[in-house]
Amino acid sequence: xxxxxxxxxxxxxxxxxxxxxxxxxxxxxxxxxxxxxxxxxxxxxxxxxxxxxxxxxxxxxxxxxxxxxxxxxxxxxxxxxxxxxxxxxxxxxxxxxxxxxxxxxxxxxxxxxxxxxxxxxxxxxxxxxxxxxxxxxxxxxxxxxxxxxxxxxxxxxxxxxxxxxxxxxxxxxxxxxxxxxxxxxxxxxxxxxxxxxxxxxxxxxxxxxxxxxxxxxxxxxxxxxxxxxxxxxxxxxxxxxxxxxxxxxxxxxxxxxxxxxxxxxxxxxxxxxxxxxxxxxxxxxxxxxxxxxxxxxxxxxxxxxxxxxxxxxxxxxxxxxxxxxxxxxxxxxxxxxxxxxxxxxxxxxxxxxxxxxxxxxxxxxxxxxxxxxxxxxxxxxxxxxxxxxxxxxxxxxxxxxxxxxxxxxxxxxxxxxxxxxxxxxxxxxxxxxxxxxxxxxxxxxxxxxxxxxxxxxxxxxxxxxxxxxxxxxxxxxxxxxxxxxxxxxxxxxxxxxxxxxxxxxxxxxxxxxxxxxxxxxxxxxxxxxx
Amino acid sequence: xxxxxxxxxxxxxxxxxxxxxxxxxxxxxxxxxxxxxxxxxxxxxxxxxxxxxxxxxxxxxxxxxxxxxxxxxxxxxxxxxxxxxxxxxxxxxxxxxxxxxxxxxxxxxxxxxxxxxxxxxxxxxxxxxxxxxx
Numbered sequence: 001x002x003x004x005x006x007x008x009x010x011x012x013x014x015x016x017x018x019x020x021x022x023x024x025x026x027x028x029x030x031x032x033x034x035x036x037x038x039x040x041x042x043x044x045x046x047x048x049x050x051x052x053x054x055x056x057x058x059x060x061x062x063x064x065x066x067x068x069x070x071x072x073x074x075x076x077x078x079x080x081x082x083x084x085x086x087x088x089x090x091x092x093x094x095x096x097x098x099x100x101x102x103x104x105x106x107x108x109x110x111x112x113x114x115x116x117x118x119x120x121x122x123x124x125x126x127x128x129x130x131x132x133x134x135x136x137x138x139x140x141x142x143x144x145x146x147x148x149x150x151x152x153x154x155x156x157x158x159x160x161x162x163x164x165x166x167x168x169x170x171x172x173x174x175x176x177x178x179x180x181x182x183x184x185x186x187x188x189x190x191x192x193x194x195x196x197x198x199x200x201x202x203x204x205x206x207x208x209x210x211x212x213x214x215x216x217x218x219x220x221x222x223x224x225x226x227x228x229x230x231x232x233x234x235x236x237x238x239x240x241x242x243x244x245x246x247x248x249x250x251x252x253x254x255x256x257x258x259x260x261x262x263x264x265x266x267x268x269x270x271x272x273x274x275x276x277x278x279x280x281x282x283x284x285x286x287x288x289x290x291x292x293x294x295x296x297x298x299x300x301x302x303x304x305x306x307x308x309x310x311x312x313x314x315x316x317x318x319x320x321x322x323x324x325x326x327x328x329x330x331x332x333x334x335x336x337x338x339x340x341x342x343x344x345x346x347x348x349x350x351x352x353x354x355x356x357x358x359x360x361x362x363x364x365x366x367x368x369x370x371x372x373x374x375x376x377x378x379x380x381x382x383x384x385x386x387x388x389x390x391x392x393x394x395x396x397x398x399x400x401x402x403x404x405x406x407x408x409x410x411x412x413x414x415x416x417x418x419x420x421x422x423x424x425x426x427x428x429x430x431x432x433x434x435x436x437x438x439x440x441x442x443x444x445x446x447x448x449x450x451x452x453x454x455x456x457x458x459x460x461x462x463x464x465x466x467x468x469x470x471x472x473x474x475x476x477x478x479x480x481x482x483x484x485x486x487x488x489x490x491x492x493x494x495x496x497x498x499x500x501x502x503x504x505x506x507x508x509x510x511x512x513x514x515x516x517x518x519x520x521x522x523x524x525x526x527x528x529x530x
Numbered sequence: 531x532x533x534x535x536x537x538x539x540x541x542x543x544x545x546x547x548x549x550x551x552x553x554x555x556x557x558x559x560x561x562x563x564x565x566x567x568x569x570x571x572x573x574x575x576x577x578x579x580x581x582x583x584x585x586x587x588x589x590x591x592x593x594x595x596x597x598x599x600x601x602x603x604x605x606x607x608x609x610x611x612x613x614x615x616x617x618x619x620x621x622x623x624x625x626x627x628x629x630x631x632x633x634x635x636x637x638x639x640x641x642x643x644x645x646x647x648x649x650x651x652x653x654x655x656x657x658x659x660x661x662x663x664x
Contacts, residue, residue: 089545089596093572101574104601105545178547178571218550309645342645343627418553425554429648438646452627455597526570530557 018378049368061086065121086110094514106460176218197497219421227394251293261306269383271329300331411527546596
């Protein structure tokens with residue numbers, strides 16, 4: 001009898017037993033090294049969590065700046081150490097609250113932002129040196145980064161020392177998540193403008209967090225998640241080199257956002273392999289000399305794709321395992337999708353459970369006591385080698401097809417991951433891919449009563465009133481002047497960030513600035529391919 | 531082209547960009563032999579109605595993941611009348627909680643297929659209802 005082969009999601013066969021011979025046969029231990037040293041497979045810092053545990057950064061934001069500010073304070077009071085801001089879809093797609101296309105969407109999936117005033121309210125009373133802020137924003141990221149820097153400056157912080165992150169990874173938005181605005185080429189140019197601007201004026205700020213996360217949610221395998229993210233990061237890096245910057249001037253501020261669901265060991269190997277591979281790429285292909293440029297800094301987040309609408313309490317347990325994987329993987333920052341998130345914007349209660357889950361690992365379970373505890377496991381080291389090879393192979397395939405930018409523009413990568421998502425969904429429906437509570441161990445029960453986040457139409461009306469009040473107060477001549485400058489710089493191909501910073505300081509709106517850019521760049525047209 | 535194929539529009543209403551589910555359903559319906567027209571992201575109610583009319587579809591399917599399904603459907607309803615699409619089958623899928631199903635049915639939606647629905651159920655429903663309507 002031949003036994004059934006076990007193949008993980010990344011397409012690697014899992015053996016019954018691993019020994020030192022397997023480690024050797026898969027490439028040996030050359031890439032293992034020590035934490036804090038090239039190639040950083042074991043972690044980017046020598047002491048890792050002994051010095052400081054991971055940052056806990058739950059994704060939060062809803063309704064308006066005032067409500068969101070209250071939730072921020074709640075989370076900080078409960079021990080959260082960073083903020084991860086969710087914006088509503090009008091903000092994410094460059095529309096003002098009073099735009100007809102925003103009707104019914106204002107404040108629904110995140111906080112509504114029209115002007116700098118909203119940022120002033122949202123971060124009121126929050127110490128921006130102690131609490132680092134991550135902005136989950138992409139299509140309109142240039143504008144929101146400008147707002148964040150302007151808000152901090154107004155509060156008296158030295159922008160040159162300000163830390164924080166923006167997601168600002170537009171290429172993955174074309175693959176999954178979908179909050180693009182401009183066509184592919186000018187979108188990449190805008191990302192480049194933010195990197196270049198921050199390298200000069202806000203060198204501690206991380207202007208981009210390249211997201212494998214959403215590509216994985218869209219149907220990519222774990223190894224593709226990393227490989228495609230690296231291809232995307234390389235596209236941004238190449239744009240910087242074309243502008244005449246040296247790799248060491250910006251690579252240290254690129255960060256990553258990855259997903260966690262699925263096989264524990266495959267995930268841990270994925271992150272260890274990814275760290276080594278990224279360091280190698282930046283050192284060998286880009287000639288970086290500063291070790292910090294080679295660091296794969298990341299948020300590893302317990303992914304929504306793994307959670308289920310069935311038996312939602314099970315998601316609390318899944319979240320705990322995802323947090324464990326994240327800790328074993330040596331992440332810098334952790335976030336967990338909440339157990340109720342398949343239904344609604346998480347309640348305070350659900351957010352607190354996620355936070356406590358991470359705190360238990362730190363305080364009770366010994367996850368911060370030693371660095372890279374799974375190193376040396378024959379299985380994990382072999383899988384790390386195998387995963388790295390897979391990623392290299394996938395990156396080579398992307399190159400052979402003309403590169404990630406071309407594939408995104410044509411829609412071929414979107415078609416590929418979506419075909420995989422379809423296959424996975426069929427496997428879940430047939431039971432071939434087991435999912436507890438979904439296709440096995442189901443229980444007959446009524447839809448669970450979860451506490452729904454109530455959408456309040458009055459919040460939207462209030463937000464429009466606030467916007468009108470700001471418009472009535474601001475110096476319209478200054479708004480017009482700065483908006484004209486944004487358009488001029490866009491037309492001339494200059495870096496538009498200085499003009500956008502001036503415009504947000506004049507309280508120009510997200511929609512007004514976006515409109516100027518659309519006049520020059522146009523709108524993205526989605527390639528529909530199946 | 532097969533004249534007898536059931537024509538289905540799969541639309542992404544509003545600003546939500548989560549299209550994994552919509553695209554997966556498009557593939558399932560194509561495999562089931564339907565003629566499927568996918569609108570792409572960020573469609574207004576009028577764009578959905580126009581597309582349904584231009585493509586002469588039998589079924590209008592919407593995929594909503596970000597909670598704005600009720601206001602969107604309220605706006606789409608008068609347009610279905612304007613474009614003479616009231617006799618078409620109108621279904622919605624995605625992150626649509628049970629507490630909203632009744633309100634959607636009152637607006638005129640024929641069926642809701644929330645997250646986790648089986649392809650087979652969607653396909654069978656369309657086939658059966660299409661036969662009844664034909």
